Amino acid sequence: xxxxxxxxxxxxxxxxxxxxxxxxxxxxxxxxxxxxxxxxxxxxxxxxxxxxxxxxxxxxxxxxxxxxxxxxxxxxxxxxxxxxxxxxxxxxxxxxxxxxxxxxxxxxxxxxxxxxxxxxxxxxxxxxxxxxxxxxxxxxxxxxxxxxxxxxxxxxxxxxxxxxxxxxxxxxxxxxxxxxxxxxxxxxxxxxxxxxxxxxxxxxxxxxxxxxxxxxxxxxxxxxxxxxxxxxxxxxxxxxxxxxxxxxxxxxxxxxx
Amino acid sequence: xxxxxxxxxxxxxxxxxxxxxxxxxxxxxxxxxxxxxxxxxxxxxxxxxxxxxxxxxxxxxxxxxxxxxxxxxxxxxxxxxxxxxxxxxxxxxxxxxxxxxxxxxxxxxxxxxxxxxxxxxxxxxxxxxxxxxxxxxxxxxxxxxxxxxxxxxxxxxxxxxxxxxxxxxxxxxxxxxxxxxxxxxxxxxxxxxxxxxxxxxxxxxxxxxxxxxxxxxxxxxxxxxxxxxxxxxxxxxxxxxxxxxxxxxxxxxxxxx
Numbered sequence: 001x002x003x004x005x006x007x008x009x010x011x012x013x014x015x016x017x018x019x020x021x022x023x024x025x026x027x028x029x030x031x032x033x034x035x036x037x038x039x040x041x042x043x044x045x046x047x048x049x050x051x052x053x054x055x056x057x058x059x060x061x062x063x064x065x066x067x068x069x070x071x072x073x074x075x076x077x078x079x080x081x082x083x084x085x086x087x088x089x090x091x092x093x094x095x096x097x098x099x100x101x102x103x104x105x106x107x108x109x110x111x112x113x114x115x116x117x118x119x120x121x122x123x124x125x126x127x128x129x130x131x132x133x134x135x136x137x138x139x140x141x142x143x144x145x146x147x148x149x150x151x152x153x154x155x156x157x158x159x160x161x162x163x164x165x166x167x168x169x170x171x172x173x174x175x176x177x178x179x180x181x182x183x184x185x186x187x188x189x190x191x192x193x194x195x196x197x198x199x200x201x202x203x204x205x206x207x208x209x210x211x212x213x214x215x216x217x218x219x220x221x222x223x224x225x226x227x228x229x230x231x232x233x234x235x236x237x238x239x240x241x242x243x244x245x246x247x248x249x250x251x252x253x254x255x256x257x
Numbered sequence: 258x259x260x261x262x263x264x265x266x267x268x269x270x271x272x273x274x275x276x277x278x279x280x281x282x283x284x285x286x287x288x289x290x291x292x293x294x295x296x297x298x299x300x301x302x303x304x305x306x307x308x309x310x311x312x313x314x315x316x317x318x319x320x321x322x323x324x325x326x327x328x329x330x331x332x333x334x335x336x337x338x339x340x341x342x343x344x345x346x347x348x349x350x351x352x353x354x355x356x357x358x359x360x361x362x363x364x365x366x367x368x369x370x371x372x373x374x375x376x377x378x379x380x381x382x383x384x385x386x387x388x389x390x391x392x393x394x395x396x397x398x399x400x401x402x403x404x405x406x407x408x409x410x411x412x413x414x415x416x417x418x419x420x421x422x423x424x425x426x427x428x429x430x431x432x433x434x435x436x437x438x439x440x441x442x443x444x445x446x447x448x449x450x451x452x453x454x455x456x457x458x459x460x461x462x463x464x465x466x467x468x469x470x471x472x473x474x475x476x477x478x479x480x481x482x483x484x485x486x487x488x489x490x491x492x493x494x495x496x497x498x499x500x501x502x503x504x505x506x507x508x509x510x511x512x513x514x
Contacts, residue, residue: 023412049333052310072338076306079356080337081329084406084414088360092412096390098361099336103345105355105399133353133397140390142362149341155280155349157341 005034006138006177010166011184012041015245016082022089024246030093031249035138035177038090038097039146039166042082046074062221066121066159074159078147086145097143102126102150103157105133108168110150110158124150124158126165129172138177163225167232174236181237182253183225184245189254190226192217204256206230229256262291263395263434267423268441269298272502273339279346281503287350288506292395292434295347295354296403296423299339303331319478323378323416331416335404343402354400359383359407360414362390365425367407367415381407381415383422386429395434424485431493438494439510440482441502446511447483449474461513463487486513 009029015021029038043064047057050073058065066074083099090097102108102124110124134144146169148162163183170181189200201212209226212218218226229240233256243253266286272278286295300321304314307330315322323331340356347354359365359381367381391401403426405419420440427438446457458469466483469475475483486497490513500510 075341076333076337078337079341080333080335084332084336084358084360087358088408088414089412091360091363091408092410096362099356099358101341101344101356103341103348103354103356105353106348133399142390151345151348153349155346157345 003176003178004139005180006036006173007032007034007180007182008037008039008166008170008173009182009184009248010039010162011245011248012043012162013186014044015184016040016086017042017045022086026086026089026093028246028249030090030095035141037138037144037146037169037173038086039148039162039169040078040082040086041148041162042074042078045082046070046077049073049077060118060120063120063123063161064159065119066123068122071122071157071159075149075157079149079157083145083147090143090145095143096141097145098137099145099147100134101147101157102160102165106130106151106153107134108150108160108165109153110160111152112156112158122156122158124152124160126150126160126168129168131169131172131175135173135176138173163228167228170232170237171235174238179237180239180241181229181232182241182243182248183229184243184248186244188244188247188252189242190218190222200252201254204254226256233257260433260435261396262437263293263430264289264291264437264439265294265296265423265427265430266439266441266505267296267419268502268505269300269419270443271301272441273297273343274299274302279343283343283346283350285503285506287347287352292398294395294401294403294426294430295343296405296419296426297335297339297343298405298419299331299335302339303327303334306330306334317375317377320377320380320418321416322376323380325379328379328414328416332406332414336406336414340402340404347400347402352400353398354402355394356402356404357391358404358414359417359422363387363408363410364391365407365417365422366410367417368409369413369415379413379415381409381417383407383417383425386425388426388429388432392430392433395430420482420485424489427489427494428492431495436494437496437498438486438489439498439500439505440486441500441505443501445501445504445509446499447475447479457509458511461511483513490514
């Protein structure tokens with residue numbers, strides 16, 4: 001069966017949280033042809049609101065410890081402020097956007113992360129993605145905008161990492177579409193040399209990735225990002241691209257296959 | 258053409274903002290048979306959050322003056338906190354809920370209220386309702402949960418009264434369904450005597466309404482509520498019921514035809 005193409009873009013960082021950069025981002029996104037999905041973060045705004053409310057932000061390994069007060073904050077910021085402003089911005093560009101959390105349409109079910117060494121609180125690990133209904137909407141040219149929130153099916157929202165949401169959504173939608181998953185971050189791609197912004201590795205496969213990790217060329221937060229990318233490929237995603245937000249519509253960056 | 262029945266419920270006040278009462282409310286809502294839509298408020302939580310953030314809440318004629326900071330607050334509270342908790346709660350009852358603002362699916366377009374005597378700020382008066390797409394979703398047994406936010410089509414969200422959202426949605430959906438619009442408030446219905454909770458007027462038509470207004474039996478905030486109800490009837494809504502939230506699934510209250 002010849003599937004239609006779907007581009008799933010993950011954007012995070014301050015680019016989605018400032019009016020001016022968001023406007024440029026959404027214009028770039030509007031130029032991507034065919035079916036598409038946008039997954040966003042909002043961590044800076046969540047931290048800022050928490051601070052204004054006197055709620056302490058605790059991060060471990062880049063993950064937010066989500067107590068009850070923090071869950072309220074991320075529900076307001078991710079599900080409300082960031083998501084709905086993106087939706088309104090896309091509608092202004094004549095894109096039929098629909099903002100969703102994992103609770104909406106029961107799209108993404110998760111379970112509260114088990115406490116091993118660290119208690120992450122109301123953080124959700126994805127258990128099940130119901131992509132069928134979403135696929136139908138996408139076929140009707142609706143553009144889902146996914147906030148990094150899931151639910152446990154028992155009435156509770158859970159905080160879930162946006163990179164994970166993007167990977168899980170891409171894998172589940174791969175049953176219906178030829179999915180390209182694009183992770184936008186601050187660099188032009190995965191770099192051979194951290195100090196040279198133009199040293200983008202154009203293509204990565206798994207053996208090459210392991211070689212670069214052993215050589216210390218790829219390190220830090222890029223390792224889990226790429227490990228997830230290869231998992232997505234194994235689960236049926238056609239390609240994963242790591243690039244700068246301003247290049248999301250050009251196809252440049254590091255291509256993972 | 259024989260249309261299918263659709264029940265559109267508007268709930269507001271603290272009942273949707275406290276976990277325990279919300280749970281009961283959602284269980285009552287789940288017992289309504291056939292297609293349904295839930296419209297919610299969230300004013301108390303918005304006022305509380307504004308207070309915590311040091312933002313002054315100004316109300317004129319029961320309407321919130323929505324400056325930029327207040328718009329952020331209501332976007333977070335209505336579009337995020339209240340809406341997504343309702344959606345998660347309904348999913349736990351196996352209802353295929355989908356939370357929406359007027360920006361999602363371009364469902365409800367409004368324009369910023371013109372300044373005559375009072376500047377209401379980012380308050381939106383409804384201009385156009387695109388109910389076709391929503392009707393299709395409802396036919397697929399999806400249950401929309403509508404937050405009291407609209408958009409101007411230029412990328413801006415606007416604060417819109419939940420009663421108005423309910424009436425406008427009901428009128429637009431009347432082209433596709435036999436719509437019953439139920440307004441839930443703290444009393445069992447429109448009362449003949451304010452001091453007697455059991456003096457519910459079972460049926461109101463327009464001549465009777467005018468008579469009661471002239472006699473001073475119906476007064477205050479109930480007058481615009483009922484005026485809107487009669488407008489909805491004239492625009493094709495089959496009936497409007499004013500009742501207590503706990504009676505939403507029983508059909509009792511004041512019936513307006």
